[in-house]
């Protein structure tokens with residue numbers, strides 16, 4: 001694994017990483033080969049990486065390099081072929097209670113209201129409905145969806161649906177939030193707003209976050225650290241610290257530090273794969 005650090009160190013390091021360097025997700029020699037009828041598909045080369053408490057790590061890499069595979073293994077939805085993933089010191093062998101997931105499309109059930117969609121993990125995990133109902137409403141308030149809790153997903157815009165999906169991922173108060181291209185389907189302006197929103201939620205809740213994106217500016221905007229992956233079978237090409245202070249604003253995208261880091265990350269793709 002190559003460990004590059006960003007060439008610029010002007011601003012203060014993010015508070016989350018400074019305050020607590022306690023490992024929450026440990027990826028130890030994790031590799032994945034899918035066994036299919038047509039033969040083996042090596043998808044990830046052995047990876048070693050640690051994500052600390054409260055840290056926001058963003059993964060970028062070419063299509064098909066194994067990003068979603070990695071996320072599913074961290075969530076315990078897929079077993080690694082080699083190596084181990086530890087969450088809070090315990091090896092992951094099954095779907096994790098302490099993890100919330102946001103997928104690329106909101107995947108809300110059309111016949112359930114927004115609130116009932118948000119409450120789904122509470123039902124699945126058989127948590128106390130009353131207490132968590134209040135929490136669901138507090139989350140909906142936090143993302144500006146109060147007044148929409150009784151509406152159905154199809155009565156909401158794409159961005160509103162994605163905000164509801166984020167509430168659903170947070171309702172059972174997981175320690176870790178995993179996000180797989182959560183804003184890929186949104187228009188550029190909504191996406192920027194969602195980035196600001198997600199940063200705010202992360203700051204308010206102090207969750208440990210692992211997000212996959214094809215957008216390099218989104219990665220720089222959100223991340224404490226960016227993990228760049230190679231083409232399939234994916235390996236870590238580089239890791240960059242993002243030295244921009246928080247809270248970050250959309251205006252900071254014009255900051256020379258921001259621009260330089262996006263260019264540095266983008267260079268990997270000019271050499272190693274396509275860019276979206």
Ligand SMILES: Nc1ncnc2c1ncn2[C@@H]1O[C@H](COP(=O)(O)OP(=O)(O)OP(=O)(O)O)[C@@H](O)[C@H]1O
Nearest residue numbers: 034036041043062063064065066067068069070232
């Ligand atoms: N269920 C599966 N069975 C066999 N091969 C699979 C399966 N899922 C993924 N793969 C293979 O593993 C590789 C990695 O897939 P993965 O979905 O993790 O990529 P990704 O980096 O998330 O891509 P994208 O950016 O397009 O979402 C792919 O090239 C694909 O061929």
Ligand SMILES: [Mg+2]
Nearest residue numbers: 067068069180
């Ligand atoms: Mg994917």
